[in-house]
Amino acid sequence: MRILVYGLGALGKVFAGFLKKAGHEVYAIGRKKFVQPIREKGLKITGIWGSHHIDLKEVYEKIDELPVKDFDLVVLTVKSYDTERALEDLKKVNFKYLLLAQNGYGNYEKATSVFGKEKVILSRVIFGAQILEPGHVKVTVIADDVVIGNPDGAIKEEVLKKLAQTLREAGIPTRYEPTVYQYLWDKILYNSALNPLGALLEVNYGTLAKLEETRQLMDRIIEEIFAVAQAKGIKLFYKNAEEYKKHFYEKLIPPTAEHYPSMLQDIKAGKPTEIEALNGAIVRLGREVGIPTPVNEVITQLVKAKEKLNLKNNSTHPKGLVNALGKNLIFQQ
């Protein structure tokens, strides 16, 4: 297959590297800092199984630089705040299928509005990967298969099963599921409850579940999501918020109690977050159907404020002052 991987973050590197290694004709688009090192030294992928070195020359900064314009598959791996820009870019090439390997709500909706339901494959990716150097990525955890599918049933099952097999054979555990949209929303639920509070208070998931106040806030975030999903006709795996909360506190949190949200890592690194595709999306969907989402709304605003305050090259935030807390600051009662 001739494949274009759009986005060379941790996930993009894993897709590009494994697909190339499996013998596919792989092209990739990424940011400047990744392009040159990968062209020169290739891509290194480390995992529990050892390390692979993959020679990947067809890596570009801009889509116009691509030597070919026709692809069997495009894998979109950019963060959700970059989706619209990427889709605009992808109008410049031709492809049979676009596989979205992203998080949060809104990517599938945007992609189908541009390219039609028949071309867009949604996935829920749940493995963790971390960039060690510009050309070196480490796969840290594979919690479950990548799940792929088409929420509208607009793509034949054979095509989806075949793609799952292709990815599996390349070393990316993947399965086809007709209920992929529910899988995606399951991750939205989990991320929306934990990520912003963990990022705001700078604590791990176990602590959020332990403290009465944060537990109440997570309960309300979850309840608001269930109310919005019901009004929007979005199916979730759980009958109601109560059923999910039981599963969430009893089964999901204990094994990840020591985990911190990547949203906190992003904020601390001066990067934007995906809050608008998580709690921010709940607020927008809630408005569409007249369901109030006050907790998701306040939490979204606070994360956006914290994000802005930490964005690189941001001059609003008196970091020096904050770090020197208690030294020469003026405190007022």
Next chain:
Amino acid sequence: MRILVYGLGALGKVFAGFLKKAGHEVYAIGRKKFVQPIREKGLKITGIWGSHHIDLKEVYEKIDELPVKDFDLVVLTVKSYDTERALEDLKKVNFKYLLLAQNGYGNYEKATSVFGKEKVILSRVIFGAQILEPGHVKVTVIADDVVIGNPDGAIKEEVLKKLAQTLREAGIPTRYEPTVYQYLWDKILYNSALNPLGALLEVNYGTLAKLEETRQLMDRIIEEIFAVAQAKGIKLFYKNAEEYKKHFYEKLIPPTAEHYPSMLQDIKAGKPTEIEALNGAIVRLGREVGIPTPVNEVITQLVKAKEKLNLKNNSTHPKGLVNALGKNLIFQQ
């Protein structure tokens, strides 16, 4: 006058010191760490006018240790989360008047429910003082007179005017105002809008007013307070939230743009905050009259969580881990 100052924080030290210096018979109750140093070395008060050293021997840890039980005036200076305990203690002594030198909503209501309206004098204290050593306090800023009065008009004006004069003569600028309750609420408004957001995001007032997200949150906090105040029949100085917001952003914030809330200082020092007498009180009052206060509610929960996570000797918070952020933590998307 024979005066008991209950609470030897920064404010208590200023009241006790100046009243003693003016020749009154002053007794004081304070925490262990303050009692011994003051007994041994006296009290030092520094301000723009220079330094005063005051000999203050009658300082005790427990109310039962007091050598006398009858007072003309008790000045209560404890933080609002200690009010109930202090009032219980004060049942053990006799006094003509109880002057509340505290912040937030609920202190006057609690004090009158125990001792009656005829004995309780409310104040709005707006000067800043800072403890440099256990026996040394610095007055940093006097924004306006201390305002005293009785919200229920249950104490004769002559008494209140006389007390204001006594305090003024002792070096504490004070005036009597029949609208003292409005003065108190004016400070509640200002503090509720700025303190919790500044404490959560660790930024100064100017930054809160500059960022779109925090500005929207402050707008909503203010709007909720106006709605609750109106439903409760609490008079404010401003016709409506719009009028206050204009004053708040144009007049109040600019001169204090560099200020950080003392609530942040308290949290960082591992101390409890007065959130329950500010935004937390708005939530409780809102519930009484059926006015929703979602923004104040979420903000209160977050501050309480942050407070708990930072309380001294708290083992829930993996401080080491948080400080080592990005080192060996497990981040999850």
